[in-house]
Amino acid sequence: MKALKNICYNFKKYSFLMGQMIMRDFKVKYKRSVLGVVWSLLYPVLMMAVMALVFSNMFKFKVEGVNYLVYLLSGLVIFNYFNEASTSAMSSIITNFPLINKVYIPKYIFPLSKCLFVGINFLLTLIPLLIIILFTGSGDTRCVINIYYLLIPYAFICMFLFTVGMGFLLSAMTVFLRDILYIYGIIMTIWTYFTPIFYDISMLPTNLQGFFQLNPLYQFITFVRTIILYNEIPSASNIIMCGLFGVGFFIIGSIFFKKQQDKFIYYA
Numbered sequence: 001m002k003a004l005k006n007i008c009y010n011f012k013k014y015s016f017l018m019g020q021m022i023m024r025d026f027k028v029k030y031k032r033s034v035l036g037v038v039w040s041l042l043y044p045v046l047m048m049a050v051m052a053l054v055f056s057n058m059f060k061f062k063v064e065g066v067n068y069l070v071y072l073l074s075g076l077v078i079f080n081y082f083n084e085a086s087t088s089a090m091s092s093i094i095t096n097f098p099l100i101n102k103v104y105i106p107k108y109i110f111p112l113s114k115c116l117f118v119g120i121n122f123l124l125t126l127i128p129l130l131i132i133i134l135f136t137g138s139g140d141t142r143c144v145i146n147i148y149y150l151l152i153p154y155a156f157i158c159m160f161l162f163t164v165g166m167g168f169l170l171s172a173m174t175v176f177l178r179d180i181l182y183i184y185g186i187i188m189t190i191w192t193y194f195t196p197i198f199y200d201i202s203m204l205p206t207n208l209q210g211f212f213q214l215n216p217l218y219q220f221i222t223f224v225r226t227i228i229l230y231n232e233i234p235s236a237s238n239i240i241m242c243g244l245f246g247v248g249f250f251i252i253g254s255i256f257f258k259k260q261q262d263k264f265i266y267y268a
Contacts, residue, residue: 014105014106014109017105017109018109018112018113018116021109021110021113021117022113022116022117022120025113025114025117047076047080051072051073051076051198063199063200065140065141066141066229066230067136067141067142067143067229069132069136070129070132070133070136070143070228070229071225071229072197072198073129073132074129074221074224074225074228074229075195075196075197075198075221075225076197077122077125077126077129078159078217078220078221078224079192079195079197079217079221080122080125081118081119081121081122081125081159081163082159082162082163082166082217083188084118084121085114085115085118085119085122085163085167086115086163086166086167086170086184087184087185087188088114088115088117088118089110089111089112089114089115089163089164089166089167089168089170089171090111090167090170090171090174090180090181090184091171091174091181092110092111092113092114092167092171093107093110093111093171093172093174093175093264094174094175094178096110097264100264100265101265107257107261107264108168108254108257108258108261110171111164111167111168111170111171111257112164112167114167115160115163115164115167119160133145133228143228143229143231144231146227146231148227148231148232148233149227149228151223151227151233151234152223152224152227154223154239154242155220155223155224155242157246158220158242158243158245158246158247159220159242159246160246161246161247161249161250162216162220162245162246162249162250164250164253165246165248165249165250165251165252165253165254166249166253167253168253168254168256168257169249169252169253169256169257170184171257172256172257172260172261172264175260175263175264175267176260176263176267191215191217194212194215195215195217195218195221196212196218196221197221201213201218216241216245216249219238219241219242219245220242220245222234222238223238223239223242226238
């Protein structure tokens with residue numbers, strides 16, 4: 001309880017600083033860009049268009065009974081958030097060593113601010129996704145807004161907690177082993193193919209499906225797709241797994257980060 005109060009107190013005390021760091025990231029990312037922040041909306045739209053063209057038209061991928069375009073993009077949006085947020089959080093400590101060495105700032109603010117910054121971009125990508133949901137598909141494959149959409153924020157919160165937890169783990173480990181910066185790119189490439197973004201898990205052998213379901217991103221993506229594509233409430237196991245992965249990794253990452261943070265200064 002005391003630890004939770006300290007976290008809430010620090011979050012409130014340094015909320016202005018966190019907001020400034022997020023604004024700084026926006027300015028750095030879109031510096032000298034003609035369209036500026038508009039790229040936050042335009043870039044994911046263009047990427048969605050390319051992915052849709054490649055997988056649905058060139059490779060002829062499809063999933064029976066659903067709008068494949070929505071199937072593909074719903075998975076892509078969620079995976080891209082995790083990929084970008086965790087990658088940004090991973091280097092957040094080492095890139096802020098000059099600031100850490102000069103003044104006292106709770107170090108968890110750095111990976112957390114990265115996850116929040118990418119989260120803003122993630123929310124913007126939901127706008128074109130919603131448009132695609134509403135205006136594509138026909139007949140039985142046409143998606144409709146239903147009451148279960150109110151459950152989608154639960155999946156996003158769990159995904160955010162999972163991402164922050166991974167961000168804490170990665171940012172702390174990277175301080176001691178910089179090779180992780182390069183290794184993680186390879187891991188994410190493998191993780192992409194182990195996540196059913198452009199294919200259906202039912203295509204896999206039965207004995208492999210259980211293994212693939214242990215992928216946290218599979219659980220988050222399945223939760224959202226069940227509501228959007230099938231107009232159904234996610235299964236109890238899916239709801240529980242999302243919560244376990246989100247809260248579990250957040251706790252693990254927080255404990256590991258807290259134990260290691262006092263050693264960061266020796267590796268600057």
